[in-house]
């Protein structure tokens with residue numbers, strides 16, 4: 001109970017510190033439960049030391065949500081991330097940032113003549129002397145790293161920590177043990193009760209009033225000591241002045257952050273702007289179902305792809321959906337919507353420019369042996385796309401029907417309805433390839449090394465799982481990512497998606513029998 005009544009803080013603006021946290025100089029009083037130890041640095045800032053000597057400043061502790069907000073003392077979190085390992089600490093990344101990304105490398109790139117890397121995660125605080133540091137994911141294979149040197153690797157991290165402008169936001173962690181949520185929600189103070197196992201701690205709820213009574217008694221004692229009180233007032237005034245100055249500095253930093261953040265949101269252009277950006281639609285990149293795509297230039301270094309929507313494209317619903325959704329999406333595997341145009345008559349979407357051609361061209365390349373995209377790269381692309389779709393689904397298990405066809409088309413190396421194929425049994429590639437796999441035959445594709453054959457087989461089996469007749473039989477995108485990343489040849493074969501008799505029989509079973517009318 002004594003621990004629960006104790007409230008500390010490092011500076012008058014610092015977060016309040018009470019159970020399950022404690023300041024290290026009160027260590028002796030915590031004879032029953034060590035809690036999470038914090039320290040005060042000489043600048044009266046609160047410091048949390050995480051394993052591997054990662055020291056971070058504590059900005060806020062939310063005892064109700066059991067979260068803690070941390071900042072790097074030098075405002076350069078990416079510098080600490082390679083050492084950050086939470087496995088031996090009571091903390092984990094918060095649910096809000098549950099999208100964790102693996103295998104980032106910090107690359108130091110020599111000064112580019114013109115910055116061709118502007119679409120990647122630039123880390124300003126690590127970039128010195130004209131060199132530029134980027135946080136690049138294993139799957140960013142379009143990133144030209146020839147003039148770069150790897151500084152360090154980051155194994156697992158919430159993606160928001162690597163986005164340049166969001167470094168200021170700091171790191172958000174959560175703890176689950178000891179659990180004080182119930183006490184906090186009841187407006188009570190939480191305290192240690194007993195150990196239920198060597199590592200698990202039971203807590204008890206204590207009345208805060210007791211705490212305030214103790215506090216007010218102390219206040220009376222302080223008032224009695226008048227002269228000391230005056231000194232305290234003087235000190236407090238000094239700190240108020242100092243904190244006011246610091247508040248101003250914080251405000252400037254926040255304003256700068258908001259400015260950057262606003263710059264990230266899609267801008268609205270007029271159609272005249274769009275014409276200017278695309279140089280009168282001079283350079284056509286391609287054509288899709290909804291419009292024509294042109295190359296454009298925002299500045300001497302920033303290129304974009306401008307999709308001018310067909311006049312006949314819907315009643316504006318599709319356009320609003322696209323802008324509404326894309327504006328909220330920030331994912332390493334998703335193209336970024338930079339701007340849009342919605343004049344009375346014309347609509348256009350402005351995306352970041354992707355310089356490495358469309359995947360379609362690589363899939364349907366005639367001479368697969370000579371193309372630059374080998375089987376490993378194809379697999380990497382598929383995993384990247386699957387992760388992007390998983391991010392979009394965020395827990396909903398509905399499928400991206402064209403994803404599985406893309407998998408199968410990659411292996412088939414041709415559209416599965418290719419009418420030029422001689423052997424009619426091969427015309428519907430998915431069915432043909434299912435039968436072949438079931439009979440233990442090779443896929444009959446061009447894969448010179450054994451490992452390539454395994455990749456092709458893995459893509460095919462996952463594709464076949466995803467085209468299962470019944471939606472319930474299809475794996476979630478999360479499972480798809482795991483299947484695609486799985487090593488070796490251990491995937492089981494799915495049931496036959498083309499067995500129409502089974503489907504008919506299953507339907508028979510499911511439909512209720514309706515009696516004929518008399």
Ligand SMILES: Nc1ncnc2c1ncn2[C@@H]1O[C@H](COP(=O)(O)OP(=O)(O)OP(=O)(O)O)[C@@H](O)[C@H]1O
Pocket residue numbers: 285286287288289290291292293304305307335351352353354355357358
């Ligand atoms: N962000 C981009 N960067 C570079 N090229 C692009 C970009 N977006 C589209 N393109 C080019 O424009 C072509 C058409 O793209 P678009 O998105 O309109 O069609 P799609 O994806 O093929 O089909 P759909 O209209 O069904 O989405 C692509 O094949 C590609 O060559």
